[in-house]
Amino acid sequence: MLRRVGGFVVDVLIVGAGPTGLTLGIDLARRGVEAVVVEQADALFPGSRGKGIQPRTQEVFDDLGVLEAIRAAGGPYPPRIVWKDGERLGEQPMFEPVEAEEGAPYTDPLMVAQWRTQEVLYARLVGLGGRVVFGCRVTAVEQDASGVSARCGDGTVLTARYLVAADGGRSAVRRAVGVGMDGETVDAAPFLVADVRLRGLDRDHWHTFLADDGSGVALCPLAGTDDFQLQARLPGDTGPDLTLDGVRELVAAYTPLSAGDVTELRWASDFRPRTGLADRFRVGRVLLAGDAAHVHSPAGGQGLNTSVQDAYNLGWKLGAVLRGEAPETLLDTYEEERRANAAAVLELSTGVHRGTVRRGKATVQLGLGYRESSLAEETRTDPSGVRAGDRAPDGTVDGLRLFDVFRGPHWTLLGAPAPATAAGSGSGSGLRALPAAPGSYGPGVFLVRPDGYVGWAGDTARGLAEYAARTGAFAGS
Structure with missing residues (x-):
């Protein structure tokens, strides 16, 4: 399956050069994963449509190295x-x-015209060595146990180990793999x-x-x-x-x-205005993200932000699986976490449109998390403060700002030294460790995922190695 047939072979083929596809391309590029973004249009989207950048997405863009450029592009x-x-x-x-x-x-949400957001993301992707191929309309998708083939309108066949559909609410890839989308008319x-x-x-x-x-x-x-x-x-x-x-x-x-x-x-x-939620976010080696997986009313500025965070959730998981650091079943947690999240946000954005929910604390997306996920392991006997599955807040430890420590494709351990078996520990990759967590976290040891959520929490580091084995937490980045 992984062969060159009038195209190229890559680890990940991303269909769609909107905010979702570009964000995923950036995250994979900084992990050294070979990925290509293909876009059916001849250029980036020209409109302002999704103009709200919520605070949680600002944190994501901070990590990806584009926040200052995003701020300069809007206001x-x-x-x-x-x-x-x-x-x-x-x-x-x-x-x-x-x-x-x-x-x-x-x-505070930022206002940035979508075309400007995409210009910033595109420049960052290219700067990291990533590629976008314009004028490539995917018309058919086939997959087997080893990879995925996508056929373009000009007959070119592109092959990859995984394919991510980020091609919008009318996703051709979603239809090609037989995934339905249920929803309702909002207005x-x-x-x-x-x-x-x-x-x-x-x-x-x-x-x-x-x-x-x-x-x-x-x-x-x-x-x-x-x-x-x-x-x-x-x-x-x-x-x-x-x-x-x-x-x-x-x-x-x-x-x-x-x-x-x-x-x-x-x-x-x-x-x-309508809503839509795909029946599945994963079919074998094909994963759905952004509007291909969920469609929102524009009220409240939730759609683009939820889409960017799909990519942010998926990037580290694809990287760990492709490098052999985690089992392939890690990818199942993408649908587990993001579909539930999208369903909640769809209800929220519909409420904003109909006037039953105010823009503010409910819409900044700082409270969204994954406590019910199988990747959230809370082992403390009397947990307080931050719990496994929660967003990892900023703070200061030994004069270091946590968001500065989190920045990059690695995991972060708070409250315990890095295990001797942690690949890359002490070298700036793989795992970073601080001797404590801020007081706001509560007592304990916390392992923070690459996407800024607490994956594991315990009274001590006992049991941490088992969690790391199924997530690739101690492997090099």
Whole structure:
């Protein structure tokens, strides 16, 4: 199966160069895993669609070495101002405040147009030696016990040991491997989203114009650009007009602006908010991630963030299995952890869309974890503070910031010396150890996974070796 047939042989073939595929490509590249991202379009996605970068995703981007570039590409969210009959009714923050603390240094969502996020991720991937092949539309997938073959529209066959479908909500790979997706309509109204340039509105507010029938238009200044993102909920069942003239007519109908105040249409798309959850996230050597596995309402900024974290969860597991450091069954925990997580986030984003959940503490994703996972082993007799499966908070030990220690593809041991059998211990790879955990963790020994969650916790290090054997925790990175 692993042969060159008009293409190339790699460890992992990633289908889709959106945020999910690019994040996974970065994580695999820094682990020395040979992976290639293929994208059916001729270039990166051009729109602003998924513009919210939640605090948990900021932590992921910090680890992957792109947070500063992401910050430079965007900025904070402006307050929302509501207009009615041509008059401003007042402003309010978009999010309920979340207080920053040592364990959670990032609490405010960032606004970054999706096309800018993807440019940052693409540059990082290429800088690590990764590859993206554009203009490759996967039309068929076959697999056997040794690998996966993907056929492209031009007849090229690409082969890999594993394939990850990150090709969106209409995933061709998901259909090719026979995985269904169940969901519901969140809102029956037609919606339009577009990137426009206009004059006549300040860039200090997210402007919302509401009509009595529930329809309306919002114009949000996109941080880091000269554009506004237009979002419209339309009446009736008529499909939106995605042309410049159609957008101008829409703006003139709902806002005090004239049609001529819209000077440029840069990108537009229409949709009806819905949810979708794939029946399975893994079929043999094919794994589903991002929108190929779950589809969200855009309300609350959850979809892109959940997708990035799919990739972050999967990257270290693929790396450990491909290097022979962990059994192949480790990959089963990807579906176990991420499908349950996606189901919870789908319920949350639907609640935000329908107005039953406020943006704030519930949507920053800092509280999501894996306590029920088979990879979460809590062996302390009287646990307190952080538990196995929880996100590992930031903190300070011996003058070292934990997030600085966590940064990289390794595991981290808190509260015990690195075992003598730990490959790479003391050399900066494999496993890093600190003599204690911060007081916020509670007493005990904690083994922190490469994706920043506590995998194992115990009163002492007894039993840790058995856990490491099935996860590759003590192997070199």
